[in-house]
Amino acid sequence: MITTVRGVRDILPAEMPGWRLLEQTARQIFSSYGYQELRTPIFEKTELFARAVGATSDIVEKEMYTFADRGGDSLSLRPEGTASVVRAFIENNLQRTLPWAIYYMGPMFRYERPQKGRFRQFHQMGCELFGAEGPLADAEMMAMVLRFLRRIGVESSLTLEINSLGCSQCREPYRGQLLAFLQTRFESLCEHCRQRLQRNPLRILDCKGEGCRAVARQAPFMKDHLCGACGEHFQGLTTTLTDLQLPFAINPLMVRGLDYYNRTAFEVTTTALGTQNAVAAGGRYDGLVAEMGGVQTPAIGFAMGMERLALLLDAARVDASPPLLYLVAVGAAAGQRGVLLAEQWRDGGLPVVLDPLGGSMKAQLKRADRAGARFVLILGERELAEQAVLMKNMVDGVQQVLGWDAVVAQCSGLLT
Numbered sequence: 444m445i446t447t448v449r450g451v452r453d454i455l456p457a458e459m460p461g462w463r464l465l466e467q468t469a470r471q472i473f474s475s476y477g478y479q480e481l482r483t484p485i486f487e488k489t490e491l492f493a494r495a496v497g498a499t500s501d502i503v504e505k506e507m508y509t510f511a512d513r514g515g516d517s518l519s520l521r522p523e524g525t526a527s528v529v530r531a532f533i534e535n536n537l538q539r540t541l542p543w544a545i546y547y548m549g550p551m552f553r554y555e556r557p558q559k560g561r562f563r564q565f566h567q568m569g570c571e572l573f574g575a576e577g578p579l580a581d582a583e584m585m586a587m588v589l590r591f592l593r594r595i596g597v598e599s600s601l602t603l604e605i606n607s608l609g610c611s612q613c614r615e616p617y618r619g620q621l622l623a624f625l626q627t628r629f630e631s632l633c634e635h636c637r638q639r640l641q642r643n644p645l646r647i648l649d650c651k652g653e654g655c656r657a658v659a660r661q662a663p664f665m666k667d668h669l670c671g672a673c674g675e676h677f678q679g680l681t682t683t684l685t686d687l688q689l690p691f692a693i694n695p696l697m698v699r700g701l702d703y704y705n706r707t708a709f710e711v712t713t714t715a716l717g718t719q720n721a722v723a724a725g726g727r728y729d730g731l732v733a734e735m736g737g738v739q740t741p742a743i744g745f746a747m748g749m750e751r752l753a754l755l756l757d758a759a760r761v762d763a764s765p766p767l768l769y770l771v772a773v774g775a776a777a778g779q780r781g782v783l784l785a786e787q788w789r790d791g792g793l794p795v796v797l798d799p800l801g802g803s804m805k806a807q808l809k810r811a812d813r814a815g816a817r818f819v820l821i822l823g824e825r826e827l828a829e830q831a832v833l834m835k836n837m838v839d840g841v842q843q844v845l846g847w848d849a850v851v852a853q854c855s856g857l858l859t
């Protein structure tokens with residue numbers, strides 16, 4: 444018996460209504476804000492992620508699925524979506540037609556320790572907006588995320604957290620201050636943080652370890668060391684969120700795990716999932732397009748984790764779309780005719796599920812019931828002789844006989 448790879452799972456049909464709800468709602472809401480879909484490749488040159496996500500990020504350092512292809516090129520399965528979207532933006536010469544507003548959805552791959560809400564193949568839906576510089580765009584994007592979460596009915600357990608990560612002007616001096624402070628608390632840091640202290644001191648602020656958290660609470664905060672322009676941007680964001688009546692919390696310890704972010708960072712967290720509490724995360728990356736070889740273009744984006752959203756969905760709320768018409772053909776001759784009739788009725792626009800296993804009437808009716816069929820069309824020996832079916836309403840048990848030619852006309856009215 445060969446199983447799936449650790450941290451990778453099947454999404455079974457019973458879960459699909461929830462997943463479809465996520466996808467359909469996202470498409471609706473994102474496009475209503477002016478976003479268009481982009482599909483990028485599942486794998487890219489490794490250097491794309493090394494450059495965009497950052498060589499010292501956890502993702503690039505230890506989480507990527509990297510392999511040499513047969514020609515010897517180093518490729519990686521995408522660990523996130525933004526790097527590819529930025530590449531596509533530059534490569535397809537879209538920099539002249541701003542704004543460019545893009546959404547994407549699909550699988551991502553990270554070699555992480557699997558646990559509830561954390562997988563090695565997982566799915567994200569995300570948006571990227573190129574061209575808008577001011578804080579209005581940031582606030583509007585957060586409003587869109589919250590609208591989506593409200594629409595799928597999971598809003599109640601959620602908090603919007605924001606922070607500012609500053610820019611290249613103010614982050615360097617702050618980084619120095621932070622590093623100096625952390626060095627005085629070296630003994631209290633966990634092993635991992637001691638190792639990354641020099642390379643990436645900001646990441647220590649969101650270490651989950653007890654000791655590191657105590658240190659982080661006393662550390663200098665980026666938001667208190669912003670330059671004038673970054674301070675104004677952050678002020679503009681909080682003002683607009685307040686005007687929009689979107690509740691938010693400032694989390695000065697939030698630093699994002701991807702190196703490309705500047706200024707606005709945001710996360711939506713839930714109290715309902717335990718440790719894996721982030722359902723959406725994003726931020727501004729005004730320097731990334733230029734860094735990747737394009738024309739300097741401000742940008743902001745976010746991604747949501749679909750597995751975590753699916754866990755939050757109220758399963759009962761989700762419509763499984765059971766069959767409307769379920770054809771039960773009893774006996775070899777009826778089975779033979781049933782295939783033809785089902786096709787003929789489908790030609791007429793009806794959705795018809797033909798019981799695929801056959802057998803006794805009782806067995807087939809049981810399956811129709813289990814599938815949640817609303818109407819069963821029974822084709823037995825007698826009906827076959829009369830060129831008719833017995834149509835049974837599975838809710839109230841009411842039955843009527845219909846001639847084969849009358850089925851489309853009679854049943855079309857049920858399709859609303």
Ligand code: ATP
Pocket residue numbers: 523553555560561562563564565566567699700719720721722723724725746747748749750751
């Ligand atoms: P976390 O702090 O949970 O590791 P992250 O900061 O690595 O998240 P991002 O890279 O910003 O997350 O991805 C955005 C969202 O994608 C997360 O908020 C989460 O919902 C989801 N996500 C990230 N990694 C995983 C994973 N391994 N399995 C499932 N979902 C994930």
Ligand code: MG
Pocket residue numbers: 700
């Ligand atoms: Mg992570």
